[in-house]
Amino acid sequence: MDDLLLNQFLLLGAVLFCVGVYGVLARRNAVLVLMSIELILNSVNINLVAFGAMHGSVAGAVFALFVIAIAAAEVGVGLAIVLLIYRNRKSVDLDDMAEMKG
Amino acid sequence: MVAQNLFFYAIAAMIVLSAIRVVTSQNVVHAALYLVAVLAGVGAQYVLLTAEFVAATQVLVYIGAIIVLLLFGVMLTRSRIGRDQDLTHKHWMAGAATAALLFGVMAYSLIDEYGWTRTPLPADTRIAHVDGSNTATVSDAVFGQYLVPFEVISVVLLAALVGAIVLARRD
Numbered sequence: 463m464d465d466l467l468l469n470q471f472l473l474l475g476a477v478l479f480c481v482g483v484y485g486v487l488a489r490r491n492a493v494l495v496l497m498s499i500e501l502i503l504n505s506v507n508i509n510l511v512a513f514g515a516m517h518g519s520v521a522g523a524v525f526a527l528f529v530i531a532i533a534a535a536e537v538g539v540g541l542a543i544v545l546l547i548y549r550n551r552k553s554v555d556l557d558d559m560a561e562m563k564g
Numbered sequence: 565m566v567a568q569n570l571f572f573y574a575i576a577a578m579i580v581l582s583a584i585r586v587v588t589s590q591n592v593v594h595a596a597l598y599l600v601a602v603l604a605g606v607g608a609q610y611v612l613l614t615a616e617f618v619a620a621t622q623v624l625v626y627i628g629a630i631i632v633l634l635l636f637g638v639m640l641t642r643s644r645i646g647r648d649q650d651l652t653h654k655h656w657m658a659g660a661a662t663a664a665l666l667f668g669v670m671a672y673s674l675i676d677e678y679g680w681t682r683t684p685l686p687a688d689t690r691i692a693h694v695d696g697s698n699t700a701t702v703s704d705a706v707f708g709q710y711l712v713p714f715e716v717i718s719v720v721l722l723a724a725l726v727g728a729i730v731l732a733r734r735d
Contacts, residue, residue: 480664480670487662524710
C-alpha cells in the first residue's frame with residue numbers, strides 16, 4: 463500500500479459514472495439531467511488522466527482537455543435547447559415531453 | 565500509506581458524497597453548488613495524477629464557466645428556487661437498480677483486469693522529468709502530435725456557439 467493504485471482512480475470514476483447514470487434516469491428537471499451528464503463526463507476524464515499517468519504519457523491529459531472542451535460545447539447547446547423548450551411549453555419537466563412516444 | 569493515499573481517500577469521499585447529493589437534492593440551486601464540490605474534487609485528483617494543466621483547466625472551464633451557465637439555465641427556466649418535491653421521478657428505484665447493476669459489472673471487470681496495477685508516484689513518472697514541467701509537455705503534444713484534433717475542437721466550439729445563439733434567439 464505504498465503507491466497509488468490505478469484501480470483507486472478507475473473505481474472512483476466508476477462510482478461517479480453510475481451516480482451520473484442514476485441522475486440521468488431518475489431526475490425530471492432537464493437542467494438537473496445536464497448536471498448529471500457533467501458527472502458522467504468528469505468520471506471519464508478521471509479515467510483518461512489515470513491511464514495516461516500509468517503509461518507515463520500526456521495523451522490522457524490531452525484527451526481530457528478535449529473532453530472538457532466538448533463538455534463546454536454540449537452544455538451551451540443543451541441549455542439553449544432547454545431554454546427553447548421552456549419558451550414553448552412553460553415547463554422543463556421531462557415527463558411532459560411525450561409527443562414522440564410511439 | 566503515503567500522503568497521496570490519504571489525500572486520495574479524503575477527496576474521493578468528498579466527491580462521492582457530493583455527487584450523491586447532486587442527484588438526490590430537492591433544490592436545483594443546491595444541486596448546482598454540490599456539483600461545484602464534485603468538480604473541485606476531481607480537479608484535486610488531477611493534481612494527484614500530476615496533470616496540473618488539466619486541473620487548472622477544470623477550475624477555469626467547469627467551475628468558472630459551466631456552473632455559471634447551468635445557474636443561468638436554472639434562472640431562465642424559472643425552476644423554483646427552493647424546495648421542490650417533484651424533481652425526482654416516481655420510478656427512481658429502477659434508475660437506482662440500473663446504476664447499481666452497472667457499477668457491479670464495472671467494478672468486477674476493473675478489479676479483474678487491473679487488480680494491483682500501480683500508477684507510478686509523481687517522482688518516478690517520465691512525464692515529470694521532461695523539463696521538470698508537465699504543462700510544457702502537454703503544450704508540446706497539443707501543438708504537435710494533436711494539432712489537427714485541436715483545430716477541429718475550435719471549429720466545433722464555434723459551431724456550438726453559433727448553434728446556441730441561433731436556438732436561444734427570440735424572433
